[in-house]
Amino acid sequence: MSLLINIENYEAFYLDFLEGNLNEVENRAFLTFLEENPDLIQDENLMSFSSENSLESLDNNFIKNLKVFDKTETITAENYENFMIASVENQLAATKQTELKDFITKDKKFQAEFILYKKTILSPDETIIYSEKNKLKRGIVIPLYGKFISIAAVLAIIFFAIPTNNPNLSSGELVASRKIKIEYPIIKRIISDKKNSKSIFGPTISKKNGVYHKLETSEIQHNLEDNSLALIELKVRKVTIEIDSRKKEIEVFPSDFAANFKNNKKSVYNTIEEQESSYLAFSEMKNPAKIVTNGVSEKFKTKVDLRTAKASNKKQGGFFIKIGKFELSRKTAPQDALAVN
Amino acid sequence: MNAKEYNIAVELYADNIYRFALKHLKNEALAKDVVQETFMKVWIKHEEVEQEKIKSYLFTTAYHAIIDSVKKEKRSADFDLVDKTQASDTFADAESNNNELKVILDQALNRLPEIQKSVVLLRDYEGYSYEEIAEITSLTESQVKVYIFRARQSLKIHLKEHSLVA
Numbered sequence: 001m002s003l004l005i006n007i008e009n010y011e012a013f014y015l016d017f018l019e020g021n022l023n024e025v026e027n028r029a030f031l032t033f034l035e036e037n038p039d040l041i042q043d044e045n046l047m048s049f050s051s052e053n054s055l056e057s058l059d060n061n062f063i064k065n066l067k068v069f070d071k072t073e074t075i076t077a078e079n080y081e082n083f084m085i086a087s088v089e090n091q092l093a094a095t096k097q098t099e100l101k102d103f104i105t106k107d108k109k110f111q112a113e114f115i116l117y118k119k120t121i122l123s124p125d126e127t128i129i130y131s132e133k134n135k136l137k138r139g140i141v142i143p144l145y146g147k148f149i150s151i152a153a154v155l156a157i158i159f160f161a162i163p164t165n166n167p168n169l170s171s172g173e174l175v176a177s178r179k180i181k182i183e184y185p186i187i188k189r190i191i192s193d194k195k196n197s198k199s200i201f202g203p204t205i206s207k208k209n210g211v212y213h214k215l216e217t218s219e220i221q222h223n224l225e226d227n228s229l230a231l232i233e234l235k236v237r238k239v240t241i242e243i244d245s246r247k248k249e250i251e252v253f254p255s256d257f258a259a260n261f262k263n264n265k266k267s268v269y270n271t272i273e274e275q276e277s278s279y280l281a282f283s284e285m286k287n288p289a290k291i292v293t294n295g296v297s298e299k300f301k302t303k304v305d306l307r308t309a310k311a312s313n314k315k316q317g318g319f320f321i322k323i324g325k326f327e328l329s330r331k332t333a334p335q336d337a338l339a340v341n
Numbered sequence: 342m343n344a345k346e347y348n349i350a351v352e353l354y355a356d357n358i359y360r361f362a363l364k365h366l367k368n369e370a371l372a373k374d375v376v377q378e379t380f381m382k383v384w385i386k387h388e389e390v391e392q393e394k395i396k397s398y399l400f401t402t403a404y405h406a407i408i409d410s411v412k413k414e415k416r417s418a419d420f421d422l423v424d425k426t427q428a429s430d431t432f433a434d435a436e437s438n439n440n441e442l443k444v445i446l447d448q449a450l451n452r453l454p455e456i457q458k459s460v461v462l463l464r465d466y467e468g469y470s471y472e473e474i475a476e477i478t479s480l481t482e483s484q485v486k487v488y489i490f491r492a493r494q495s496l497k498i499h500l501k502e503h504s505l506v507a
Contacts, residue, residue: 011456031462085490085493088493116499119446119500120493122450124465130355133355135377137351138344138347182473250429
């Protein structure tokens with residue numbers, strides 16, 4: 001019978017034992033189980049089985065005290081507790097509630113008892129909370145601190161290790177295949193050069209209030225009496241460039257344009273073409289730490305790439321880093337441009 | 342149940358399960374373990390669990406985790422002794438600001454057998470019906486009623502002993 005009653009199910013048998021629902025064989029099996037498991041007798045439920053009573057007599061004691069609650073019974077001094085508990089449990093019919101109320105009012109002792117039963121209803125202390133709910137949640141990407149810190153550290157090292165010393169060039173632009181489209185040519189060519197004045201051919205611009213504006217006509221001459229003044233005024237222009245089919249407006253016409261303009265009477269177009277050729281393409285960059293980036297990619301199961309190129313006289317330098325979907329790049333100017341500055 | 346529904350369940354029921362476990366185990370670390378274990382098990386089976394039944398599923402899982410934890414404690418007598426000493430101190434401190442009735446009720450609750458404690462907590466804290474409690478605890482409905490009856494009697498006797506008669 002010990003196969004029937006075990007440590008997992010003995011409580012159910014215990015209740016049935018108390019309620020007198022066990023048949024003779026089950027009753028004997030339960031008592032045998034208790035004898036075989038004396039440690040269970042230390043359980044408060046079973047405590048009273050131990051010293052005061054023999055196992056054989058216990059069932060009688062418990063069963064004697066066990067009363068099946070019949071809600072239709074008349075409330076008496078013997079069964080009033082059942083009704084009080086049913087009342088606080090909201091299990092009593094309205095008629096019985098009235099009967100209980102009448103019963104209670106007869107005796108202060110019962111009133112006190114009923115008040116005590118009402119007080120047995122427990123309420124949770126809602127100040128006790130589980131503070132780590134976020135750790136339980138799923139399906140939300142929470143970067144691991146270690147991973148996050150590693151990536152941040154790599155980014156910081158790269159960002160500060162590569163010099164970026166040309167303030168005239170825009171920084172943080174994507175390094176990628178690109179086309180440059182000049183929205184409007186600023187100055188096509190210099191057509192004359194006198195002592196203190198220059199006539200330049202600017203097809204679509206004119207000066208108004210010190211600012212150059214796009215004009216309708218294609219042949220406009222603009223005399224610049226003071227060369228240096230012209231250079232200052234011409235130092236920055238907006239052009240539209242295409243980077244991987246995305247249009248982006250940037251400011252160009254840096255001082256290397258001016259230098260060409262001033263010294264060589266060179267076509268601005270030529271200068272722009274030179275600048276275009278100075279652009280750094282992604283394919284021209286190399287990964288100086290391929291082993292490291294491959295290792296990091298492998299470890300974190302995230303694509304990590306690093307590309308760098310040093311600036312030459314005519315060529316931009318810069319870096320490009322990619323971690324998963326995150327990309328960051330930065331360019332440095334060609335050495336020639338820096339020399340002019 | 343999808344991840345979103347699961348996360349809502351975390352927000353709604355983690356506190357309740359924690360309180361339920363803490364009342365049984367009287368040890369914050371063990372109670373937290375129960376919460377973690379419960380939600381982990383539910384997440385493993387989240388595709389099978391219907392959202393409407395999530396609370397019942399969580400409490401069923403938590404109840405069994407608590408029973409396992411209690412059994413482990415009983416098997417480790419030294420641990421049990423030390424832990425309960427610490428737990429009772431913690432509880433005494435935690436409840437020191439509460440009113441007298443709450444303190445006495447807590448003492449009374451802690452004296453109840455685990456099964457009585459479970460059913461009365463599920464009944465009072467969570468408002469479960471006898472049928473739902475029976476489902477969670479794998480008891481019959483009549484057994485649940487008997488346990489609740491005994492629990493209320495014990496609580497009342499304890500209150501009476503401490504002269505909290507109006």
